Amino acid sequence: MKYIKWLDKHFEMMLISITMCSLVVIMSSQVFMRYVMNASLSWPEEISRYLFIWIAFIGISYATKGDLHLKIDILLEYVSPKIQSMFAVLRDIAIFLFSVIMVIGGIDVYNNLSGTMQTSAALGIPFKYVYLALPVGFGLTALRIIQKYILKVTQKSKLAPENKQSVEL
Template sequence: MKLREKIDKVLGIVLAVLMAVMVVNVLWQVFTRYVVGEPSSFTDELARYLLIWIGILGAAYVSGKRMHIAIDLVPSRLTPRAQARLSVFVNLIVILFAVTVLVLGGARLVYITLLLEQNSPALQIPLGGVYTIIPISGLLVVYYKISDLLNVK
């Protein structure tokens, strides 16, 4: 569990830093638009990419903290043994989704955008770099769910 706690801590710090950068970026955008009178050209795109990173990494973080949205009407009416089985089933479904959509699909998206040498319009950074958060987040979700499976009672 020590590794999981370290990953949680690092991920929490990364999310806080990304959020702080996004706030400063948006404040700069508002300042340049209304005070200077000439909006900054990169802030809109940077805010969009930061929001994507925060959302996708945040989903992995919440999954690891077991704070994601869940309907607990059915599990609360089951026996403890049936609850454990349901938990295993749900974790396996989440792993299947994370592997196929986030890890494999995300890696394919990163590969294709890097192969096509696509760059973002304003920042001129490779979009493959922006999209790398998808398979990274998928791997984190898979790690968390495997950890949960190993700790099912």
Template sequence: MSFMKLKYLDKIEEIFSSSCLAVMALIIAVQVFQRYVLQSSLDWSEELARYLFIWSVYVGCSYATQADRHLEVTILRNMFGPAVAKYITIVAYIFTILFCGCIAVWGMQMVLFLAETGQKTPALEIQMYWIFLSVPVGLGLMAIRTVQRVISILKGEVDFAAMSCK
């Protein structure tokens, strides 16, 4: 994909999502050790692991879109062949962009609402909007990545003949 290459964003998404998963795994391992070996649980570990997982998933979805790693239902593309596959894929991507855009906007409205209310998480007592910010950030990035994919298709950088199943 040559148009709108965002190499720095690729690395940020990959490192951020991987780091969240690594820290989450470490926190869970420490919690298991604390609970079953030392007989003393940490109050905050499960909550932090959950929030790290949420951020990892939303940012990871954007990275998966960029790397073309999302699952797809390709029956229509395969049934009608490469000539029609291009248009079917573009239509599917347009729906994806619309969905991601709507959820990003509504997610940002929720973030602003939570910022106004001052709601905090139970154990960590951090502002709840930091967790909900993962939705507009992740889906906004995914919309950008999907636009990149549409542009690459329109520029002829995707070979649908090679993609079809025999």
């Protein structure tokens, strides 16, 4: 159970960190090979592009989990906290609906690419694995939004009896 809680808290950051470290090692080896050994490799640019795509889509989920997305909040400073929370819920609903649409579209693209045997030029990686980042990233985003509201509801239900007891006293 302790491992599952840790994984829930750090899953996206762990994936992004591993992918980013791989990206740094691969690109460093390309720089070394090109400028020190005078023999550039053909595959590092390709794989770094694909790793960066995965970082971007997993990063969407990470930003959603931490509520780190860019927001224009100048208008929210002039309204009450109740209206601010209403706008936050509307924002989360919009992000959730967009995520669901992107998951459905991403699965369609993945299925279409599974039918074709298109591969990348240098490494021969099937493109379906590159495009799988879309439904995975937005699927995690949708799950994080659902998780956020499940936690809100369960925390309110835990607090509700205490509030009733304090009111009755």
